[in-house]
Amino acid sequence: MKTRYYIYIALALLIGYLVYNKFYSPKGKEVMANNASKKGKRKTGPVPVDVMIVKDTVLNNSIDVTGTIDANEQVNLTSEAAGNIIAIYFKEGSRVQKGQLLVKVYDKDLVASLKQNEYQVALAKQNEYRNSILLQKEAISKQEYDTSLTSLQTLTAQGEVIKAQIAKTEVRAPFSGTIGLRNVSPGGYLVPGATIASLVNIDPAKITFSVPERYLELIKVGSRINFTVESSREKFAAKVYAIEPAIDLTSRTVTVRAEAPNPKDMLRAGGFAKINLALDQIPKTIMVPTQCIIPDLKSSIVYVAHNGQALAKPVQTDLRTDTKIQVIQGLEQGDSVIVSGIIQLRPKVPVKIMKVIK
Structure with missing residues (x-):
């Protein structure tokens, strides 16, 4: 029993020595002081940030919608007379002129x-x-x-x-355009109403699309649109020439039609168009990068660099673009909006400006 007590006493003395040596000896106190100093420096060191100086900019208000490319004129060629076809005067896929003889029946x-x-x-x-x-x-x-x-x-x-x-007994082109693939052959019997081929005129091309009812007052005959198609990397322009007078009851949208020049036949009927429609222009407003806006419970906030610290400002936003958002209340010209390092920011956290973005 005495041997066990001696072991316990020895262990207690050893633990006491280790604790004293780590926390209470002069060397241990020096190490703890150094660690505390390093931790303090990490907590109080300024956060490196980039800022953007707020200024008034011009905002072109636009929306992106989808539409369909339609031909200017398109018809299925048919014959009013029945009989054997004695001659075909066109080549598939060729250009024909208005009034040109295409098919002759006996x-x-x-x-x-x-x-x-x-x-x-x-x-x-x-x-x-x-x-x-x-x-x-x-x-x-x-x-x-x-x-x-x-x-x-x-x-x-x-x-x-x-x-x-x-x-x-003569089938002639009702307008100039490009004729499609024929469905008849010389010597065949042509039935009235049967499709001979399609004839398409797509210069200019018609762009048909729908926009929400809320934008109806901003769209007028003569409005300009820009659009792209899947088959080309080019950007095309068109001008609105007609607006449907009635609003669709199901989708609450209005149908709009624009006209686009197509001298090189790069636009094809039935194609899919991605349309950017310019609605109006705001001459003076504040735009900031989207990542600056931090959602809050009641509103949104941005951080502004002020006197070497991060200052949180509540803001009210409105329109958005691909990379920026409009601030209609909460910022003034000359404010230094923080655009980087935002995840590390808290109110009154010291900041160090590394770059000023114009």
């Missing part, structure tokens, strides 16, 4: 009927002329002359009907 029977009619009209004219002279000499009655005149007029009208039927 019409020899109609041409023969027209020639027969022309002979009959010529004979009827002679008969009408003779009867007019006889009527002047009172050799025939007025009724006999009227019968010959009516016969002439009837045959002339029949000739016009035949000419109209012959015209229907």
Whole structure:
């Protein structure tokens, strides 16, 4: 038992020596003082930050929407007459001019009927002329002359009907444009209403899109838009020329249509357009980088460098762009808004300005 007590006493003396040596001896006190000094320096050292000097800037208010590219004119070519196709006068994908003959349907029977009619009209004219002279000499009655005149007029009208039927055997381009892939072949039987090919005029192109009802007052005929398409890296411009008078009850949007020049055929009908629509311009406002704004319970705050310290200012924001946000209340010109190191900031934390962003 005594041996155990001696061991406990020895351990207690050893622990006491170690504690004294670490905390109460002159060397231990010096080490603790040095550690405390280093910790104090880390706590009170200034946070390096970049700042931006607040100034009034011009803000172009715009929204991004999506739209569809439509052709200026587009139609499926069809024939009014039925019959065998005797000739096709266009190449697929080629340019055609307004009035150009594209397809011809068999019409020899109609041409023969027209020639027969022309002979009959010529004979009827002679008969009408003779009867007019006889009527002047009172050799025939007025009724006999009227019968010959009516016969002439009837045959002339029949000739016009035949000419109209012959015209229907010709399919011509209703406007200038690019013709698509044909669905018929020479010698095939063409049924009225069957699609021969599509004809598209896409210069200028039409851009159709919708915007929310709240922006209706800001959109006018003549407003400019910029847009891009998936098939090209170029940026295109267009001008609004028509606005739908009624608002869509389901989406609460209004449909707008703009016109874009397309001389190089870079825009295709049915394409998808990403549109940037300029609404208005604010000549004087304050814009700060989005990362400066820190959401708070009731509002938002930004940190401003003031007298070597971080000062928290509540602000009110409005419009946003890709990288900046508009501050409509809480900042003044000349304020040094902190734009970096924000995660380390607290009110009255010392700061050291490393860079001033203009």
